[in-house]
Amino acid sequence: MAAVYLTRQEKEEKKKFSLERRKKLQSIRVVAIKKGVLIHEVDEGSACLNCGDACPGFSLHFWRKVCKDCLCPREDHDIREDAGGLPGRVSVGKILFSPDVETTTRRSGDAPGSPKRPLSGRSASGESPSILRKLHNYIWTPKGCSVEEAEAYFKGLPAAKAPVRGTPGEKYHQKQLIRQLPAHDVDLMYCNELSQEEAKQMELFARMRKEKCVGRGEVRTKNDGTTWKCEKCTEEIKIGEVVVMSGRVGPRSVWHPACFTCNDCNELLVDLIYFYHEGDGKVYCGRHHAQKIKPRCAACDELIVCREYTRAEDQDWHLDHFCCLYCDQGLGGKQYRPQNGQPYCLECFEVAFSSICETCGNQVTLDQPRLKHEDLIWHGTDECFVCAFCSLSLLGQPYLPRHGKVFCSKDHAKQFKSKSKKNKA
Numbered sequence: 001m002a003a004v005y006l007t008r009q010e011k012e013e014k015k016k017f018s019l020e021r022r023k024k025l026q027s028i029r030v031v032a033i034k035k036g037v038l039i040h041e042v043d044e045g046s047a048c049l050n051c052g053d054a055c056p057g058f059s060l061h062f063w064r065k066v067c068k069d070c071l072c073p074r075e076d077h078d079i080r081e082d083a084g085g086l087p088g089r090v091s092v093g094k095i096l097f098s099p100d101v102e103t104t105t106r107r108s109g110d111a112p113g114s115p116k117r118p119l120s121g122r123s124a125s126g127e128s129p130s131i132l133r134k135l136h137n138y139i140w141t142p143k144g145c146s147v148e149e150a151e152a153y154f155k156g157l158p159a160a161k162a163p164v165r166g167t168p169g170e171k172y173h174q175k176q177l178i179r180q181l182p183a184h185d186v187d188l189m190y191c192n193e194l195s196q197e198e199a200k201q202m203e204l205f206a207r208m209r210k211e212k213c214v215g216r217g218e219v220r221t222k223n224d225g226t227t228w229k230c231e232k233c234t235e236e237i238k239i240g241e242v243v244v245m246s247g248r249v250g251p252r253s254v255w256h257p258a259c260f261t262c263n264d265c266n267e268l269l270v271d272l273i274y275f276y277h278e279g280d281g282k283v284y285c286g287r288h289h290a291q292k293i294k295p296r297c298a299a300c301d302e303l304i305v306c307r308e309y310t311r312a313e314d315q316d317w318h319l320d321h322f323c324c325l326y327c328d329q330g331l332g333g334k335q336y337r338p339q340n341g342q343p344y345c346l347e348c349f350e351v352a353f354s355s356i357c358e359t360c361g362n363q364v365t366l367d368q369p370r371l372k373h374e375d376l377i378w379h380g381t382d383e384c385f386v387c388a389f390c391s392l393s394l395l396g397q398p399y400l401p402r403h404g405k406v407f408c409s410k411d412h413a414k415q416f417k418s419k420s421k422k423n424k425a
Contacts, residue, residue: 043077043079044057044059045057047077047078048077050070051070055069058077063192063321073301075178075179129142138164142217149219150219152242153219157257177270180265180267180270180286181285181287182286184301186206186286194305198306205294213248213275213276216272216273217244217246221240222240232256233256233259235256260274263283263284297309299322300321310332313341313343324343324348325343326344327345327348331343355377357384358377358405359378359386364379376401385406389407403416
């Protein structure tokens with residue numbers, strides 16, 4: 001095999017990449033050590049919002065970005081992005097909006113009829129919208145608008161989604177921050193092991209989105225009689241109404257506060273952060289915008305930047321990530337059973353999803369014949385699928401479901417009910 005020689009520039013780039021990655025990793029570790037925690041331990045034990053007490057608390061799977069106990073994603077746990085004070089906890093927005101990239105709506109030269117706002121972003125009283133965080137416990141407030149505009153914006157949101165501490169809106173906001181803006185889409189530090197070429201592709205992709213796609217909506221008031229229509233609901237914007245504007249989409253593109261949502265998942269765009277897709281002229285959350293350009297691995301949740309990957313169950317997977325959800329056994333070329341879009345090896349599927357026969361009380365395995373009525377399961381045999389009163393086989397025969405059992409006739413169903421009452425007495 002011929003030796004591969006790097007140019008001087010390639011060597012410098014490789015060295016620079018290694019140093020930057022090592023420096024960033026070291027800085028995070030230093031802060032973690034000072035606080036006496038490891039990165040993956042920050043979320044440890046957070047309650048699952050889906051499973052409740054059935055989950056002992058969040059415990060990160062070593063590569064899937066889900067809880068290894070309940071298999072629910074991280075965002076479905078009661079995790080606070082500011083917990084622990086570690087770098088990266090609330091850094092996605094900062095990464096996306098470095099000073100040289102953030103786009104703002106033009107303050108001069110706007111199209112005729114463009115809604116105007118105070119240039120200072122403050123109300124007549126001189127207060128910034130951030131004062132609302134103290135007065136009304138908001139987690140986040142829009143930038144560059146007056147207090148009155150910010151209040152009108154929040155009033156335009158569904159009550160359950162307003163980002164107020166101690167309300168359902170707080171949990172909704174935290175979940176959407178994690179869900180809509182995956183850290184592993186914008187910072188290599190949060191990705192699993194990447195080859196040098198994959199890391200280079202990810203950096204180029206992240207830079208392209210940062211320079212050409214990402215933006216933050218601006219809250220402004222319509223104050224003249226020109227016609228403006230909401231991009232989503234198409235209803236006309238009235239004079240005095242507060243709207244969200246997008247500098248990337250265009251000066252005449254406006255939305256009602258509750259209409260400024262991702263074109264894919266239809267969720268409110270968290271912190272007004274949107275990604276513009278030039279192909280269809282729509283706005284998306286970070287997650288779904290990225291997926292319009294790159295495939296996403298259904299196992300590790302990271303974008304796939306390598307040339308070879310597999311497609312199964314109508315989803316995309318890294319080649320080495322198409323494996324059993326329970327035991328992580330590779331399933332390439334093997335038999336498996338899908339459940340809720342995830343593959344299981346046959347052994348784990350039996351353990352997780354096999355049922356108990358209503359008659360004999362034994363497990364109904366995957367290779368055994370079965371009969372089902374609503375939530376009831378029987379072995380598909382003459383011994384198990386029988387009348388609950390007389391034990392007559394009902395295999396291939398008409399049957400009558402009653403009281404969580406099956407019977408050969410109405411008479412036997414009545415007699416079974418009478419007998420059960422006498423036994424209880």
